[in-house]
Amino acid sequence: MDAIHTFLEVKDLKTRFHTPEGTVYAVNGVSFTLKEGETLAVVGESGCGKSVTMMSILRLISIPPGEIVSGEVTYRDRNLLKLSESEMEHVRGKEVAMIFQDPMTSLNPVLTVGRQLTETLRTHTNMDEEQSRQRAVTLLEWVGIPDAGKRLTDYPHQFSGGMRQRVMIAMALACTPSLLIADEPTTALDVTIQAQIIELVKKLKQDVGMAMIWITHDLGVVAGIADRVIVMYAGFIVEEAEVDDLYDSPLHPYTTALLQALPRADRRRDKNLKSIQGVPPNLLAEPRGCPFAPRCEFVKERCVNENPLLIETENRHKVACWVNVKTGALR
Amino acid sequence: MTRYIIRRLLQAIPLLLIVSLILFVLMQNATDPLATMGGRTPTKPEDRQRLTRQLGLDKPVYVQYFYWLVGNDWTKVDLDGDGTAETPGTRHGVLRGDFGTSIVQTGRPVTTVIFERLPNTLILMLTSEFVIVLGALFVGIYSALRQYSLFDNILTAILFIGYSMPIFFVALSSMYIFSINFQRWGLPHLPTVGMFDPKVGKTTGQILVHMILPVFSIAFISFAAYSRYIRSTMLEVLGQDYIRTARSKGLPKREVTYIHALKNASLPIVTIVGLDLPLLLGGAVVTERIFAWPGMGRLFIDGIDRGDTPVVMGIFMLIAVAVVIFQIITDIVYAWLDPRIRFD
Numbered sequence: 121m122d123a124i125h126t127f128l129e130v131k132d133l134k135t136r137f138h139t140p141e142g143t144v145y146a147v148n149g150v151s152f153t154l155k156e157g158e159t160l161a162v163v164g165e166s167g168c169g170k171s172v173t174m175m176s177i178l179r180l181i182s183i184p185p186g187e188i189v190s191g192e193v194t195y196r197d198r199n200l201l202k203l204s205e206s207e208m209e210h211v212r213g214k215e216v217a218m219i220f221q222d223p224m225t226s227l228n229p230v231l232t233v234g235r236q237l238t239e240t241l242r243t244h245t246n247m248d249e250e251q252s253r254q255r256a257v258t259l260l261e262w263v264g265i266p267d268a269g270k271r272l273t274d275y276p277h278q279f280s281g282g283m284r285q286r287v288m289i290a291m292a293l294a295c296t297p298s299l300l301i302a303d304e305p306t307t308a309l310d311v312t313i314q315a316q317i318i319e320l321v322k323k324l325k326q327d328v329g330m331a332m333i334w335i336t337h338d339l340g341v342v343a344g345i346a347d348r349v350i351v352m353y354a355g356f357i358v359e360e361a362e363v364d365d366l367y368d369s370p371l372h373p374y375t376t377a378l379l380q381a382l383p384r385a386d387r388r389r390d391k392n393l394k395s396i397q398g399v400p401p402n403l404l405a406e407p408r409g410c411p412f413a414p415r416c417e418f419v420k421e422r423c424v425n426e427n428p429l430l431i432e433t434e435n436r437h438k439v440a441c442w443v444n445v446k447t448g449a450l451r
Numbered sequence: 452m453t454r455y456i457i458r459r460l461l462q463a464i465p466l467l468l469i470v471s472l473i474l475f476v477l478m479q480n481a482t483d484p485l486a487t488m489g490g491r492t493p494t495k496p497e498d499r500q501r502l503t504r505q506l507g508l509d510k511p512v513y514v515q516y517f518y519w520l521v522g523n524d525w526t527k528v529d530l531d532g533d534g535t536a537e538t539p540g541t542r543h544g545v546l547r548g549d550f551g552t553s554i555v556q557t558g559r560p561v562t563t564v565i566f567e568r569l570p571n572t573l574i575l576m577l578t579s580e581f582v583i584v585l586g587a588l589f590v591g592i593y594s595a596l597r598q599y600s601l602f603d604n605i606l607t608a609i610l611f612i613g614y615s616m617p618i619f620f621v622a623l624s625s626m627y628i629f630s631i632n633f634q635r636w637g638l639p640h641l642p643t644v645g646m647f648d649p650k651v652g653k654t655t656g657q658i659l660v661h662m663i664l665p666v667f668s669i670a671f672i673s674f675a676a677y678s679r680y681i682r683s684t685m686l687e688v689l690g691q692d693y694i695r696t697a698r699s700k701g702l703p704k705r706e707v708t709y710i711h712a713l714k715n716a717s718l719p720i721v722t723i724v725g726l727d728l729p730l731l732l733g734g735a736v737v738t739e740r741i742f743a744w745p746g747m748g749r750l751f752i753d754g755i756d757r758g759d760t761p762v763v764m765g766i767f768m769l770i771a772v773a774v775v776i777f778q779i780i781t782d783i784v785y786a787w788l789d790p791r792i793r794f795d
Contacts, residue, residue: 205704206703211701213699225693243703275791
């Protein structure tokens with residue numbers, strides 16, 4: 121077998137925001153790897169640091185108030201956190217592209233769709249105006265926009281939400297990146313459009329052969345697309361597993377609770393969905409102990425004082441918890 | 452678009468009529484044109500009565516307004532002031548382009564009086580506005596990009612000092628420093644008053660030198676408001692999702708700032724510039740007075756002081772029309788900048 125080529129490796133990434141209310145500990149030492157062509161899902165509730173992690177990788181965090189305190193992001197043997205701003209501009213959009221949550225606000229309202237598509241091409245390739253226009257038409261057709269040639273001169277407000285997200289995707293894939301980071305791309309869309317967009321992205325991923333990181337808070341979406349899943353809580357990775365493993369035998373109490381909160385077709389409908397007790401964590405305090413401890417039904421004394429490290433248990437399944445959820449005893 | 456412009460122009464007609472009526476009535480009560488007509492001595496009662504009749508001020512306000520609006524060439528007026536109207540009127544009225552004649556500069560048409568001052572004011576005010584907008588754009592964008600940096604903080608402090616100062620203080624201080632003290636210290640110094648040195652004549656160079664201090668005074672005050680406004684507008688735009696998208700595409704910073712951000716930020720900026728431009732026609736009352744700049748501001752103040760109603764009304768109407776026209780121009784620029792705005 122070939123030696124595993126490090127495509128993307130994130131090591132001990134810490135990102136904070138210095139706000140008037142105090143320091144927000146958004147990402148607290150996140151490490152993970154991604155192989156070429158692999159799809160990784162990052163799951164967690166709002167504010168758990170999943171978006172900030174990915175924005176830190178592309179250095180899209182505004183500094184100040186943000187600060188990437190420490191860490192390494194090795195992408196194809198280059199530490200992205202050490203690159204100059206202009207070197208970074210060659211990575212963004214060309215090698216690593218990103219699509220965002222709300223297609224209604226993510227496109228510039230005063231520039232035509234054609235202009236927003238071609239500017240990426242003209243920044244990263246030697247295409248002239250006509251070539252980039254041709255390519256833009258091909259891209260729009262590829263993402264399933266009818267009458268693509270005529271729509272280049274249209275503005276974003278002339279497209280529906282789903283169509284705008286298709287335009288966003290076309291923009292991101294313009295330079296056939298090797299990694300696409302999708303930050304909840306379906307959250308703002310209604311359910312039928314969600315399914316279409318997911319199918320579209322899956323198909324495009326096949327066409328391009330790129331790796332993908334899919335951020336979501338919807339575990340239902342994950343099963344259909346991801347190879348591996350990372351579960352985040354309060355800026356920590358609490359569990360990491362192959363997608364089937366995670367659904368079959370979740371090891372972290374938070375993951376367990378998340379899965380129980382998910383409506384399922386094979387469960388009785390008269391049973392209420394289980395919700396997670398307590399309130400989401402306060403990120404303004406420096407983390408101490410396990411961040412999930414205040415809401416955890418298995419909580420032990422050790423959990424309050426010591427934060428468990430992410431350790432591999434079996435079969436590339438990693439978890440950060442002192443307790444074995446199957447037995448309820450300490451590990 | 453053409454239909455929209457025509458509709459807006461038609462809507463302006465009743466608006467301008469109402470504005471002129473209100474201003475006309477207010478002017479009747481604001482001043483007494485006869486008060487200074489006797490020169491150093493107060494106007495004598497018998498002269499006052501004659502002048503009142505001759506100027507038609509004995510008529511009720513609505514008749515005076517009507518004469519002002521449509522003229523009095525269809526009726527007879529009391530030209531010699533003896534109490535009987537026997538001479539045919541000569542005024543054509545504003546609607547036919549006759550704004551009447553100045554009371555102070557006896558017999559000179561209001562349009563002549565205004566248009567000999569207007570270029571002077573436009574030179575001064577347009578230069579100031581140009582300096583203000585260009586400088587404020589530069590400073591506003593720069594400090595928005597470096598929010599809370601040392602540069603931003605120092606600049607904020609300076610701008611607030613500028614903003615809090617009355618313009619006469621800035622004008623007199625700059626005059627004191629750059630004209631009087633520079634001259635005393637034997638340095639090259641700037642002139643204090645007027646548009647040109649009478650010994651040299653009205654040359655471009657003279658006008659430029661004489662403009663420096665007035666432009667500086669006007670700009671110093673307005674600059675603060677403009678640049679703070681541009682800074683906050685830019686900051687708001689820079690925080691938008693589409694800016695993050697533009698950055699995620701790997702666009703160079705200048706393209707993100709000057710195309711993606713500035714085009715969106717320019718909408719509110721165009722609004723304030725569009726509101727300010729027509730008011731420039733009125734001149735800078737205080738600055739023109741201090742620097743003895745022969746512009747509209749001085750004409751206006753002199754007109755008010757001495758009850759020259761026709762001239763003051765002329766200036767008012769010029770500004771009112773300009774406001775209406777610039778509002779329409781602003782709307783057109785809006786539609787050009789923001790594709791979401793359409794008027795059809």
